[in-house]
Amino acid sequence: MATTEEIQSGLAEILEEVAGVLPADATPEKSFTEDLDVDSLSMVEIATAVEDKFGVAIPDDELANISTVGDAVSFIEKNQS
């Protein structure tokens, strides 16, 4: 089980790789679309990368509810096995 900090930093790595977001900018309150300029296609790529990294699949309907970095961290934390 990854800790909250590990999930946060792992997600930041994914965001940097996929969308060029600087790790320091990937703070929990940030909105993917509004603050970090991550578009819907990149969100799908991020979901795939999350599944690879944490073994947590994010179904499409759940992806629509994830708007901030913090939302994603919570979702991963709750759903990791």
Next chain:
Amino acid sequence: MSDIVVTGLGATTPLGGDVASSWAALLEGRSGVSLLTDEWAEQMPARVIAALAVEPSEHIDRVKARRLDRCQQVALLAAREAWADAGGPEVDPERLAVVVGTGVGGALTMLGQDDVLEQSGPTRVSPLTIPMLMPNGPSATVGLEVHARAGVHTPVSACAAGSEGISLGMDLIRAGRADVVVAGGAEACIHPLPMAGFSRMRAMSTRNDDPERASRPFDKGRDGFVLGEGAGLIVLERAEFARARGARIYAVLAGAGVSNDSFDMVQPQPEGSFASLAIRLALRDAGLEPGDIGHVNAHATSTPVGDVAEAGAILSSIGDGAAVTGTKSMTGHMLGASGAVEAIFTILALRDQVVPGTQNVDDLDDDPRVQALDIVRGSPRKATLRAAVNDSFGFGGHNVALVFTAA
């Protein structure tokens, strides 16, 4: 009708990462052709290719590059160079259009994602697959870069696509739909499937033991083209618009001619009758006589049938007075980019008053039509050039001829 002028050039080719290095290499007679050493190539009958001299992804922001197919990356780099070269024209976006032709579009993405689909299933396919594989991807990439709102277009006409892009760009300005157009072609599809397909058509050279001599237009020993990759884009402007902003003018795009063989899907009509038609239409459009044309940058892919048909076309439209060159002997065949890159070489020939030499013509074809042409072989030739023609032909019977005149 107002003149249409060329104010910017951009290219990335097997000879260089920009126009200046590609042109310098061409005048030196350097070859961009090499042996493909990837493991997958071992089974290929044809293993000679003309790969880009400069890796495009290394010159694009990493995150942007991963969202672009290679054919879009080369289009972007050529567009940036051409736009900067034109001085970054200040034009109303609603008067700015883009036309970038391609033969196959994002083939590498389509094939790569098909591998992902086969190996890992549909949920692993990249969400970027469609925007990266669509044939209008290169033109849309350029449109986004320059913020063109007067239309972004994509002629898909195989190896004539780059020239058709320039011809359509001219039409847009003439029709009053744009003042400035970024026009040309882009291609990047060096991959086992296109290579196997072309090989099965016996269209590609199998001179694997001597790559630099594999592309040999008009030579008796030619045995097919060498697959290349690249992009060429030019900035076209309504002359009044260019002059009003004090733009440097390379040349005038004086005319274009477009025809189709409607003869066979892939074989050229053997006499080159309709390729000749395209050239004659271009001359008429430009208001020039055959004797005015000092130079032809020929399509000359190094295929046995194509080069002879083209020789016939040039003879019957322009005659034997023009200095003809086949620059694919050095660049290989960049398919949908070739016509645009060769248009750039034609423009630079007019600027520098020099005709690049055709390489590897050791033993000129015996056909009387080839023998009758004034083919510049080996070293470049100084010449007094007022007007020059670039012709391009593509599978599907497409014929496009462009006429440029010195600025």
